[in-house]
Amino acid sequence: MPHPPLVIDADSIRDRSFLYWLSVHYGHKVLPVIAYVESGLYFARKGGPVDDEDAVEERLQKFDDILRRAGVLVFPLNRAEVRNAVKSAVLVEGLPWAEHKMDHMIAGYAAIAPRVVVTRNKKHFEKMIPPDRLMDPYEVMDAWP
Amino acid sequence: MKRGAVQRNPLSPSLAYASFRVMELAGEGRDRLTNGIYFHKAMSLLHRRLGRGPSSIHLPHCWYFYGDEVIRSAMPYSVFWDHSDETLTRVGWRGSGSFSNFSGPAKYEIDSQLEEIVQEFPPGNDVLTQMIDAVYSYAPFDFQRKFRSLKGEFYDLVGSRVVFEEATPLLLRPTVSATLSSFPRNEVVFQAVTTFVPPIQATTEILLESNSGQKPAYEMLIDFWEFFCYHLRTHHRANEDAPGETLQFWEEQLDARRFDYLGLLGRKLTELQRRFPALQSSDSVSELSASWSEATSEFNELLKDPALEG
Numbered sequence: 545m546p547h548p549p550l551v552i553d554a555d556s557i558r559d560r561s562f563l564y565w566l567s568v569h570y571g572h573k574v575l576p577v578i579a580y581v582e583s584g585l586y587f588a589r590k591g592g593p594v595d596d597e598d599a600v601e602e603r604l605q606k607f608d609d610i611l612r613r614a615g616v617l618v619f620p621l622n623r624a625e626v627r628n629a630v631k632s633a634v635l636v637e638g639l640p641w642a643e644h645k646m647d648h649m650i651a652g653y654a655a656i657a658p659r660v661v662v663t664r665n666k667k668h669f670e671k672m673i674p675p676d677r678l679m680d681p682y683e684v685m686d687a688w689p
Numbered sequence: 690m691k692r693g694a695v696q697r698n699p700l701s702p703s704l705a706y707a708s709f710r711v712m713e714l715a716g717e718g719r720d721r722l723t724n725g726i727y728f729h730k731a732m733s734l735l736h737r738r739l740g741r742g743p744s745s746i747h748l749p750h751c752w753y754f755y756g757d758e759v760i761r762s763a764m765p766y767s768v769f770w771d772h773s774d775e776t777l778t779r780v781g782w783r784g785s786g787s788f789s790n791f792s793g794p795a796k797y798e799i800d801s802q803l804e805e806i807v808q809e810f811p812p813g814n815d816v817l818t819q820m821i822d823a824v825y826s827y828a829p830f831d832f833q834r835k836f837r838s839l840k841g842e843f844y845d846l847v848g849s850r851v852v853f854e855e856a857t858p859l860l861l862r863p864t865v866s867a868t869l870s871s872f873p874r875n876e877v878v879f880q881a882v883t884t885f886v887p888p889i890q891a892t893t894e895i896l897l898e899s900n901s902g903q904k905p906a907y908e909m910l911i912d913f914w915e916f917f918c919y920h921l922r923t924h925h926r927a928n929e930d931a932p933g934e935t936l937q938f939w940e941e942q943l944d945a946r947r948f949d950y951l952g953l954l955g956r957k958l959t960e961l962q963r964r965f966p967a968l969q970s971s972d973s974v975s976e977l978s979a980s981w982s983e984a985t986s987e988f989n990e991l992l993k994d995p996a997l998e999g
Contacts (some may be wrong), residue, residue, distance in 0.1 A: 560992050560999040567988055570953040590996035606994065613988040615949030617942050622762055624769075656772065 547571040547688055548677070551654040552616065553663035554582035554646065562662075562681040566614040569688060573616045574659075578649040580618045583607075621653055628652035636671045644668065660684070702791040703746045705765040707735055707799050709786045714803060715812035720781035722771055726755070727812055728780040730820040733757040734806050735799070737827060744798040751928035752833065754918045757824050763932050829926040835868040836914055843907050862897045865910070866890070878924045881947050882917050885954070887973035889913050892958065895967045905961060909954075916950040919943060948984065955981025 549572035556562055557575055566573055575583070588594050588603040611618065621629065629652025633641045641648065647665075651672035654661045660677045661669050662684050669678050679687070711731045712721035733756075736748035749763035761770060767786075771779040788796075810816040810823075825837050842864055869890045874883040893909060896902030921927050923939050958978055962968045969975075 558997055560997045562999070563992060563997065564989075567948075567985075568952060568956065570949055573949075587994075587996045591994060606991065610988075610991050610994070612945045613948045613984065613991065615945050615952065617945055620938075657775065 548658040548660045549574060550684065551576060551650060551659050551661050552579065553650055553661065553665070554579040554586070555664045556662050556681045557583045557611075557616070558586060559681055562685065563610065563614050565681075565685045566616060570615070573614070574619045574653070575611065575616050576650050576653045577618055577620045578646050582646055619653070621649060625653045625656070628655040632672050639668065639671065647672075701747065701765060702788070703744070703795050703799065704748065705767060706788050706791050706796065707732065707746045707748075707803070708765060708768050709782055709788070710799060710803050711735070712780065712782045713786065714807050716781070720769075720771075720783065721786075722779040722781045724812070724814070724817070725770070725778035725780050726817050727810075727820070729758040730756070730817070730824050731803070731806055731810070732759050733824050734810075734820070735802055737824075738802045738806075739798060744795045746799065747930045749930040749932065751922040751931060752828060752918075753922050754915060756821055756828070756833075756837075760928075760931055760935060762935060763930070829924070830873050830921075832868065832871045832873055833921075835864075835871050836910075839864050839868045839910070840914075843903075843910075861903065861906075862894060865893050865897060865906070869893075876924065879917070879920055881943065882920050885913065885916070885950070885977070888954070888958070888971070888977040891971040891973045892961070892968060895965060895971065896961070898967075899965055902965060905957070909957065912950070912953060912957075916946065919946045951977075951981055951984055955985075 547569070552573065552575050554575075557579065584604055584607055587607040588600050591603050591606070594600045594603055626649075629649045632651045632655070633639075633644075633648045636648075639647060647668045650661060650663075651669055653659070654669075654673055654677070657677065660679055661673050662679055662681055663669060664680055666678050666680060708728075709721075711728055712723045715727050715731065716723035732746075732748055733750060736746055736750065739745055749760040750757055751760055752758075761768075767782055767784045769781050769783050771781050810820050821837075825834055828834055839861075842861060869886055872883065872886050873879055874886060889909060893906040896906035896909070919939070920943060923936060923943070928936070955978060958968065958974055958981075962974070962978075
């Protein structure tokens with residue numbers, strides 16, 4: 545049986561061991577564009593001083609290289625996925641849009657079965673994604689060693 | 690067509706009308722849910738028969754893993770995909786399907802061609818293989834047709850309940866060789882795929898000489914086909930009326946797909962070399978293993994970046 549598509553949250557993509565696992569795991573591995581922005585920002589800032597555009601560009605090239613070599617694809621949201629994100633923001637209580645934009649957008653992308661959300665913050669998604677399609681990076685690595 | 694010139698147009702009357710008519714003729718229920726394969730193939734046949742003349746429906750489509758298929762994101766808004774049954778994708782129509790403003794020769798042409806298609810291929814599961822065959826007859830590359838026949842030969846062996854191990858390797862080896870020899874290796878778009886042809890050919894030929902090597906040979910060919918198809922859909926002969934941004938999106942993915950495939954193949958070959966020592970003497974297999982090792986070392990260096998955790 546093929547592995548389900550993995551939808552990766554920004555907090556998981558910066559985990560070294562998970563990145564290594566991704567590189568040896570063949571399958572559909574997606575970083576939604578909103579998670580790319582968040583993790584790219586983190587990667588650019590954490591790698592040392594980035595005081596000009598060239599330095600930021602260099603950091604982002606390295607980040608892209610890591611994603612490419614791990615076989616991770618950056619996907620935009622299509623119309624159905626964006627609609628799912630809106631539904632999530634409207635219908636899920638306790639996760640206001642202002643603070644949880646990224647969660648709702650990732651959930652919007654992952655709402656379509658059999659996509660699995662990979663996140664360290666399962667609590668943020670448990671009202672939006674069924675438990676069998678919500679895993680943290682370590683559960684994923686254990687499920688498909 | 691010039692790249693980027695195509696925009697998704699929800700009001701494109703002939704494409705919307707043709708999509709609706711296929712579902713009206715082949716679909717069921719209020720949403721006219723239609724078997725996804727039937728829809729893709731009927732639209733492809735219709736587009737082919739109407740040609741690029743004044744009655745063209747300008748179908749956004751590309752050749753991919755299962756043959757010619759419509760590009761979903763560029764179809765009219767009223768067309769939707771239903772995934773409620775995980776084993777079968779269906780296509781449906783959202784809305785009334787009123788085309789009172791659409792008339793004239795184009796409508797007549799669409800109606801009469803679709804009537805012929807539905808007569809030739811009455812909706813149902815038993816015509817799907819024939820439809821796929823009909824569509825494959827105009828695939829842009831001979832390699833695609835040869836690969837489909839090759840898959841058929843493997844399926845026949847499985848379908849007739851002949852256990853892989855007992856099947857005669859001699860039956861398959863010439864077909865595999867002829868198929869891989871027909872790979873369009875001079876096409877620039879397939880350059881990254883072409884580099885994998887020699888190790889795949891060497892490996893499958895060695896595997897097919899062994900009684901227990903046919904199943905891994907088949908799996909290796911299917912993986913290769915999948916990798917090829919990611920490139921195929923970006924080739925100018927394998928897509929039409931595709932939005933420029935869609936093509937760009939597909940092209941952007943190719944490098945990540947290459948690393949993913951290189952890793953998969955490298956790991957599989959390492960395991961197969963243990964089971965089939967003859968693979969160790971193949972130069973092209975050794976070269977591929979060396980590229981994989983190099984890519985792995987480079988990746989491990991990248992993982993030392995201080996921004997990463999764990």
